[in-house]
Amino acid sequence: MSIAVGDSLPDAPVFLAKTDGPVATTTGQVFADKRAVLFAVPGAFTPTCSARHLPGFIEKADAFLDAGVDLIACVSVNDAFVMAAWAARQKAGESISMIADGNGAFAQALGLDQDMSARGMGCRSRRFALVVNNGTVEHLFVESPGGYGVSSAENVLGHL
Numbered sequence: 001m002s003i004a005v006g007d008s009l010p011d012a013p014v015f016l017a018k019t020d021g022p023v024a025t026t027t028g029q030v031f032a033d034k035r036a037v038l039f040a041v042p043g044a045f046t047p048t049c050s051a052r053h054l055p056g057f058i059e060k061a062d063a064f065l066d067a068g069v070d071l072i073a074c075v076s077v078n079d080a081f082v083m084a085a086w087a088a089r090q091k092a093g094e095s096i097s098m099i100a101d102g103n104g105a106f107a108q109a110l111g112l113d114q115d116m117s118a119r120g121m122g123c124r125s126r127r128f129a130l131v132v133n134n135g136t137v138e139h140l141f142v143e144s145p146g147g148y149g150v151s152s153a154e155n156v157l158g159h160l
Contacts, residue, residue, distance in 0.1 A: 002111030002142070009135050010109035015080040017087060017098035022080030027106055030099065031132050036071035037064055038099075039129040039151055040112065044078045044086035048148050053127070054090050056153035061095035064153075067160040069131075075099040077107055077124045101125065112142065129156045 003009070011028035031038075039057060041049035057064075057072055064072050072095065076083060080100035087098045099106075107113040107125035114126050129151035131139040139159050141150040149155065 003137060005137050005140050007137050009132050009137060012106035012109045014106055015100040015102065017080040017083035017100055019084065022100065031135055033134055034070040035068055035133045036073060037069050037129065037131055037156055038073045038075060040075045040125040040127060042124045042127055044076050044082050052148060058090065058092055058095055060153040060157055063157055067157065071097060073097040073099050075101050075106065075125065077101050077104045127151055
């Protein structure tokens with residue numbers, strides 16, 4: 001069963017991808033006392049994620065902040081070094097917090113994991129976005145398999 005609006009965000013171990021190296025933390029610590037937008041991608045450097053999903057949130061970062069969002073975060077089942085390299089390549093700067101869910105524990109706890117072994121990618125996160133306020137899910141946007149649209153920056157921003 002996947003997470004739903006009104007549920008508490010599960011607390012799972014993750015790493016923040018920082019320029020000076022990974023920082024171990026938990027999702028509970030990252031999202032405590034914040035109104036945040038979290039979007040998940042199946043993989044860093046993958047086509048839709050690199051061409052549309054992450055760039056949309058980078059471009060709209062100021063609009064999210066103006067709408068009362070304290071934190072914009074991107075999570076993927078990749079390690080922190082890959083997430084940091086992807087952020088640098090995409091010129092995310094400080095506008096997006098890059099979260100590495102290297103073992104997929106957070107995706108599994110959300111019930112939004114998917115087996116992409118047939119495509120050589122192992123277990124990954126589904127593509128989604130959510131708005132969380134002090135640990136409680138306010139809005140949830142989960143894509144159909146292979147889809148992109150409801151979790152886009154434009155759509156999420158339109159619901160704030």
